[in-house]
Amino acid sequence: MKAARLAGNDAGSARRGAGLFAGWMASLRRSSVQPATSGRGPGRAALAVLVGATLCCVAGAASAAQLNVYNWSDYIAKDTIPNFEKQTGITVRYDVYDSDDTLQAKLLTGNSGYDVVAPTSNYAGRQIAAGLFAPLDKSKLPNLKYLDPQLMALVAGADPGNKYAVPWAFGTTGLGYNVDKARKILGPNVALDSWDVLFKPENIGKLKSCGVSVLDAPDQMFAAALHYLGRDPASTKPADYQAAYELLKTIRPAITQFSSSGYINDLVGGDICFTFGWSGDVSIARRRAAEARKPYTIQYFIPKGGAPIWFDVMVIPKDAKNQQEALRWINYIETPQVHAAITNAVYYPSANLEARKYVSPEVAKDPAIYPPPEVLKSLFLLKPMPPDIARLMTRLWTQFKSGR
Template sequence: MSGHRTYINLGLGACLSASLSAFAADAPTVHVYNWFDYIGPTTLKDFQRDTGINPVYDTFDSGEVLEAKLMTGHSGYDVVVASNFILPALIKAGALQKLDRSQLTNLQHIDPVLLEKLRANDPDNQYAVPYLWGTDGIGYNVDKVRAALGDQAPVNSWDLLFKEENLAKLSQCGVGVLDAPAEIIPIALHYLGLPPNSSNPADYKKAEALLLKLRPYITYFNSSKIQTDLANGDICVALTWSGTVFGAMQAANEAAKGVKIEYSIPVEGAPLWSDNLVMVKDGSNPQQGLAFINYLLRPEVIAPATNLALTANANKEATALLSDEVHKFSNIYPSAEVIAKAFTLQPQPHEIERVRTRSWSNIKNGQ
């Protein structure tokens, strides 16, 4: 979800933006803000060639940065990619423009199941179109987890991480957890049989107690180190985003040092997140923004984004165009049963957010 990419090539957006801007200074423009390495390698050039619109493209690496810019207003952007989790706050603040669906002819390609999941954050699918999506789950080093817990290690269950006796053994080979209270605490609530989007402060004390019990065995809370550390074998298990684990799998395969990484979505259910195309309310180029969104909804345009980011897209017709590597990583596209059990995270009232922030501080500090 917010901030769930750990990819390199931070300068890609700036380089493309500069070169494209110089190429078509007088053309109509669209200003776009997206995660880095989250679009097909030739998509911006192709869009300009096919439409005559000049995309001015910037990238970010933190959902908090995006949210702050949009909440402040006058961001200068027309189209941004926003996680489902922050949509309610953006909608409530009047930061987003309703989509003119009559101009989005390629909406027909979007999976209705994912549109339905998105309704939890965008009730009538009025503001957002799902672009890329994934899950929170468990990335693990197959051999090291087997060595620590034996052949019957519960790798497909949250028990792997939330049962103290398991985590104590895994701590010997390294445990990484996202520094993301808005995701980790709801997962703990769900594990305890409580509503992941609970607004009851007492529930958060129970989740805090569970995580404090586990805290001595967690090597670190960090959202950016996990991919590299998993790939190198420096940690053996992580609670993290799907795209991070697939990136680690790819890196480990390329390094060919015998590090075997897998990703599991626990059978009890896990968060499903989506990064969505939205239009900024005060954007200067609404027509060009709609044209850009509609272009990204083409199957042949969105497939390369999935191939690069190793993250599923919401386009039904794009599946046949995906790389062999994407098809090989089975959990990039979970089964219908897994999706049905997945839950969508929602922002909480301010007083609950304060409770959660305080709990997270206690958990990280181990007190």
Template sequence: MRLLCCVWLLCCSLPLAASQQLNLFNWPEYLPPEAIQRFQEQTGIEVRYDTFDSPEVLESTLLAGASGYDLVFPSTTVLAKAIQAGALQQIDGSRYQYAAELDPELMQFLAVADPNNRYAMPYTWGTIGLGINRQAVERRLGQIPLNSLDLLFKPEYVSRLKDCGVSILDSPQEVIAIALNYLGHDPYASYPPALRQVAELLAGVQPNLRYVGSAQHIDDLASGEICLALTFNGDAGLAAARAAELGQPFEVVYRIPREGSVVWFDSMAIPVDAPNPEAAHRLIDFMLQPEVLAEVTNELFFANASLAAGPLVDPQIVADPDIYPTEAVRARLFVERQLGVADQRQRTRLWSRVIAQH
């Protein structure tokens, strides 16, 4: 899903006036092309689709200003920073026909980054957990629970998986938060003893990693090049689908760690200096339709926040507790939280010291 590429979606055959163009900035392959085509046909608004390959690229673009974009898709932490910097327009949820169908509990989660839900509408949400080649892992470790970060963080386990390939996200804030939570600390603790424990934990993992990255693991899980990845649930879902298409003799599964993990949101937001904000509002309204969000979930394997979309989502996806977690699992999840500059730098230095050795 989040592939390192840049594509343009220019689906209209006739040139349109500049006022009828919507400039969109998003992850690659993160909107179904069929949905964009329908939006263009229904509205006459041409969508120019530019892509970023990391949250940091979107963050720097928003904070620099004058981006030229009308609609962006920030993660929870980027959303919080952009709101604080005054880089986004306020929106009125009542203007969107299907906003009332959004899950109130998930809106409260999102409100950690966007108090009172004044600046963004949720697009997709999910967790960070374990993408696993079930057969490869069980051959090496036997019938042990697959829903535990012990697979990654205990040297006696991860060392036995080194030969079949282990990767983690190049995402220090999230990975360090997950490690802190695993060790029994507040995920956003900043006191030195806790961070020293995290450094020791990651140092034990580091020699067993094939690589640290943000996209390669999707194809590598599907092809059998790696057998364990700390990854986004949707990325693991794509890897599983690709492995099945390839007729692989193994199954790729995703598990939310029983110890708890990050719940993340990608949202739709309008830059404060958007050239065509009305077009952005129309696309948000279009995307919040239950049938469109169901299409997103069915294609990308990421959950959406629309209660009305549930009956339209593939029943196997809805029934998968690692995509739509149960209440018991939700209780162990924690939302991405914006950290102060000093704490961010502290974590970045920790990450560089440990991971740079790889």
């Protein structure tokens, strides 16, 4: 997912947000690993029959409970849902999407059919303002105590008072490569951690021969283009977006596909050698390529000078039929061991401080997943756009994709 993305309410909010975020990451790195403990007390034999009958009734009632979750693709561990179903007796229907716009279209019908969804925070900010979500009953969410207050202050930029949203994960948007193919084409002197690779036609044009993929995500691409042009990535000036569009038109001939999920397998299979993509996705591709013993290396780079950072958040649609089950799901996800298992599987960090203790050292030490403090200072958070700018971005993006 992903992708993410959030900022405060003025032009300086991205810089303040990055500072808060750097502090948060520093506190995470100071965490030490502690083993999980559990225990169970014995019951009385005299109550065995009564307890058994009660459990039978409870299990029967729980088996009828359902939960409908709509989330980003490649964004959960294999055992997350089975363990939740076993623990709660709630049956989960889990569907996936690869675009915030796809999710938003369902939400705007007023009958989404889902109980928990995970928009990116800049989209969530507009959706909260539109009254699409139910407020959280925090008395049912004791695991919120594990969330870092500095991060929650960032999320409050889209969700004032943290009334509706709980972070699922965060990541960055940058450049992913089949390094062997890209180096062979670009030569040794082109810096792979530079936006110049994407935004200079003479560079990206060379990579067309081995496949160029970009996210089908206008908020991500326009923010990166605006930043490259030296403008505010969260600009609300139409002229800035027109300038970014003119830049994007120069690289359109080199783009061979728009993809927000399939590009993972395309990287692994060698069908593309470059992507403007999400950090965890490229890290997943790197792992899969290594497991398949591919004769090339896949690597993710956060471009020097700054890149988008984003948060995906769990919210409950106002039309949800199973809101109590939704709350149980959100609280379960915020169990430290559960969220750590998700991070270990999908390479997107959790907002849960306690979960970091259970993240594998290989993941915790990867700068593509947990950026170092000096990189964090350069990242910019995206801001919910006013409706007129959102419409402008959509129109320009459609023109860009069509090659007009």
